[in-house]
Amino acid sequence: MANKHDIIIVGGGIMSASLAYHLLKDGFTGDIAIFEKDPQYEFSSTPRSEGGIRQTFSTEINIRMSQYSFHMYKKFEEEMAIDGEQALIDFKQHGYLYLLNDKTLPTYKEIMNIQRKLGVNAILMPPEEIKDYIPELNVADLAGAVFDPDAGNIDPYSVLQAYVRKAKRLGAKYIYEEVDCLLSEGDQITGIQLKSGEKHDAPIVVNACGAWSGELSQTIGIEIPVRPLRRQVFCIDLAKRFIKELPFTFDPTGIHFRSEGSKVIVGWGNDVPFGYDFHWERSYFEEEIWPLLAERSANFEQLKLERGWAGLYDYNYIDQNGIISGHPKMRGYYIATGFSGHGFQQAPAVGKGLSELIRLGKFETIDMSALSIERFEKNELVLEMAVF
Ligand SMILES: Cc1cc2nc3c(=O)[nH]c(=O)nc-3n(C[C@H](O)[C@H](O)[C@H](O)COP(=O)(O)OP(=O)(O)OC[C@H]3O[C@@H](n4cnc5c(N)ncnc54)[C@H](O)[C@@H]3O)c2cc1C
Structure with a gap:
């Protein structure tokens, strides 16, 4: 059938x-059966992500999920090999560096205590060590930094393609059609209807639509607190390049930057309305970001803005953390969305956890029940201090 x-x-x-x-x-x-409306993943968030992975969170659930994913990504190329051909994903383990001022240092010290207890390998650096590490940085306003040496970034498009290839090899069917609505009878999910009008039945339907998940859920009258939020990324070339490779560096202003070959990738999330907006603004970089970069280092004073892109966060507007859950009012309806800016790095753990929940009715490897959809009604939010 x-x-x-x-x-x-x-x-x-x-x-x-x-x-x-x-x-x-x-x-x-x-x-x-997996339904995907964008066969080339042109607008999907995954390939537009920066691919950053880290373990330096403040909540136990995010740390444990990121640790699981980190170990998975370390062995990913072999685990996803097909017919002996490895799935190359270009994991650059150049660390995350959080630059801190007098206001933010105490919070990060507090977070480090939680991280240490859970085995996260983060180091506190005084300003003079930051200067030894990246001599071109202006550290006059800094009180210190936290460095996470295990962190880095991975090519998200390669990871996605490797997972898709492997899932297909194991038997998953991909159907490149747009789903118009979910279908239900009473409190049981029953399937989906495509834009073409064709129906597909299943007793279990998973909403993994990322930034589009809130909208899809509304088709059966179930509200998920997730909306599309535009984030912009810029690629620059510097007249005077940094001597060493820049780690994924977070400035107290909120800007982040890192080396990508001979170029530098820069990102910053400004306040924009929710919506499916994919345009990137040269003027935003030139007027808002560039002056702040130039204050952090004279190397940023002369640069060429080569290109940029925008993508959508699957933004959870209540507590900015993932929702991994069945739904208490709709049997067979599962959700994996709302990861905001840290979905890429948690995806291996999410797949593992949700697979357990669906197959066994409970989490086994990591208890992810803190991320259930019921937390919003019960007001048991996951308050993560280290999200950007
Ligand atoms: C600029 C940017 C930088 C980021 N940087 C990082 C980072 O450094 N580290 C990190 O961990 N995370 C990062 N993220 C977040 C991360 O990319 C996302 O959380 C993650 O990719 C979400 O994966 P997903 O599979 O849920 O969404 P997607 O990759 O968007 O997949 C959802 C899919 O659903 C499809 N779809 C939607 N509606 C329908 C429908 N009705 N019918 C059929 N198909 C449909 C879409 O076409 C899409 O392909 C970043 C995101 C952005 C935008």
């Missing part, structure tokens, strides 16, 4: 592919 499935996943990004991979790897033998 072509239109009957055991599990339907709506959205074919990294959350979906990681989930399909884990379900099939961990023994699920049913039929999994």
